[in-house]
Amino acid sequence: MHDIRAIRADPDAFDRAMARRGQPAQSNDLLEVDDVRRRNIGEAQSQQEHANQQAKLIGQMRKAGEDTALLEAQSRSFKDTQVALEHSAKVAEGRLTSLMSLLPNILDAEVPEGRDESDNVVLYTHGEPARFNFVAREHFEIGEALGLMDFAGAAKIAGSRFVVLKGVLARLERALGQWMLDLHTGEHGYTEHVVPLLVNDATMYGTGQLPKFAEDLFATTDGRYLIPTAEVPLTNLVRDTILGPADLPIRATALTPSFRSEAGSAGRDTRGMLRQHQFTKVELVSIVAPDASDAEHERMTACAERVLTELGLTWRRVFLCAGDTGFSAARTYDLEVWLPGQQAWREISSCSNCRDFQARRMKARVKIGKDNVLVHTLNGSGVAVGRALIAVLETHQDADGGVAVPPALRPYMGGLERIARG
Template sequence: MLDIKWIRENAEALDAALAKRSAEPQAAHLIALDEKRRSVVQSLQDMQSRRNAASKEIGAAMAQKNMELAEKLKAEVAHLKDAMPAAEDAERQVSAELADALSRIPNIPLDDVPVGKDEHDNVVKRVVGEKPGWNHAAKEHYEIGEALGYMDFERAAKLSGARFTVLTGQLAKLERALGQFMLDLHTTEHGYTEVSSPLMVRDEAMYGTGQLPKFAEDLFKTTDGRWLIPTAEVTLTNLVSGEILEQEKLPLRFTALTPSFRSEAGSAGRDTRGMLRQHQFWKCELVSITDAESSIAEHERMTACAEEVLKRLGLHFRTMTLCSGDMGFGARKTYDIEVWLPGQNTYREISSCSVCGDFQARRMNARYRGKDDKGTTFVHTLNGSGVAVGRCLIAVMENYLNEDGSITIPDALLPYMGGLKRIEKAA
């Protein structure tokens, strides 16, 4: 969430930033709401002040035996008391209206973010590795998985409908190995603390990281009012909600391997074959909590940690700087890591690493205090995939496909595969 004080002082800058995101100007509307709120608050404060003053004047009038004045003042106090609940309701209503309007405004892109409308305007930051050089034909993951006998979409549809997959045997083991490999890498070499956190959260947690109120249709809600997490970013970031942290203990770095649940409301007709876009999938999430001065450097570090997963697996990828029109709601700057999929003959996103500044911290009221500081400052938050397990499984299957249809296990995963070096057709 943006600071209304900043908006009042930087109205043109806000509208210019929204224009970069292809959004309508909002500064005038927000400032008008804030003016209305200030007017109502001032009116309420005036009523409270006059009530308190009149109450004291009643005592003075009684002491002077001026009963007529005392009765007049009592009538005034009674009138103010009767009027104040309506004024308090008006103050709550306009404050809620302003808060709701602010909660729907996206974050301000950093100055070095390329301006553009969509993914076609994203900019290549670096390319790592090379595409596999084969003599045999490439295949898509679902062709490979079904031919091996370890990937079943019909049974998944019988159980749950579209956008679900059943993995069995050696492919199920490979998926589990990938998740464990990522978690071990980030905790033992990259300095992240492993967290096991809930998969269902309250409204406040979804609000804190920006999924609510604007993106409710992208989420699954339980019958008791909780939400299934679309990413462990929600729980890991909200670990510090409402807290004041000590600056010398920052940064905090958290990682979790969890299922993620998404309705894919806006993806009708896209990636309907296979397991590229699912309602349920595993992901290794990375979250950092930093002070205001460290977040930009932490963004580069986090992205490098995610890239290292693909380097260790020997997968070819490129890292893209997202343009202003393609960034997520809460991001100030985002790098997407896109892995090469030979079966599709294209790059597909496998990780997205974003720096959010204090945007989420304001929603969560998460702050820090320096050793010699009297006041507090909002923390900066970052999140990234380290990486999406299902998409990484797809990448391994397609990039390590052999001519006979088997899949060679990457060296980095051998310690997790119980001696298995190749996935072959089920007997």
């Protein structure tokens, strides 16, 4: 959500910021509604003052034994007008909030210009893409050949974009999630949470999923939503809260299923596990003071990068351009992993600094001196477990159809060093 005072102070700057996002000029419409709201508030206050003056005069006249009927009628008229004006102000405020709730965050000045992912900027690469003396298989070819990845069974019970993992592959996915949690809590200072997978609309609104992205969500019949990421419940824990300076930073993590309708992705990544309706993810969320969010963004991204390095994967950090940066983010780093089977880089984590955009929606503040200041919120995948499984299978495959288990995961796999065909 945006600060209408900042828009009022420099509407041209706001329109330029929205133009970077491909949005048309919005300030005139916003300020027109804001003007109605402010005018009604001012006039309501004037009516209140008139009513207060009348009340004093009525009191004086009653003491003097004078007739106050005419003044009392005028006073009721002032109050009726005040109520009507206050209602009009609330209607205008609702309209203003509705308009602004559909507008994306203002991008940081450093965000690269560009229209789509082809304009993203690779900052650096870790490792070299794996080379094999055989034709590298994609993850679903490996999993199906092992007899441990069942798409047909999943489609029978749930439809497309689901998978059933079995045996040692199911254990490998569990191992990935548990190891990531242990790494982030034990070495990176995050506190583990178990959070609701169903949340209300106020929670979805707070982090920016509603109202703009309703079609991407799975809704229940009682007004709740399945979470698309643990970012949603973790960040909303500070909604309607005034924190103390000693409360920050808050660093939270959770391993949860995530649910996305994948609206608009028909025909994309239809084979395999890359784009599914249900997937598991380790999420990282930070709540910090405004002057700490730049450093926290770098820190969070480094925590996710550590996961990929420990798994022996080839990865790169990418600075998303203006046209590819998400709705709530002011800046985003994507981590992309090299998939030998696909011969392509694929996103495995996004780490975003949302500045005070979500905090304004959530009314999440910290007391600094005498002022209550909006906090800054950050979120990142630490990382997507299903995509990490894909990357491990494709990166560590061998000519016999087996897969080497990365050393970091072996304690979670009962010491198993290699997944082999049965």
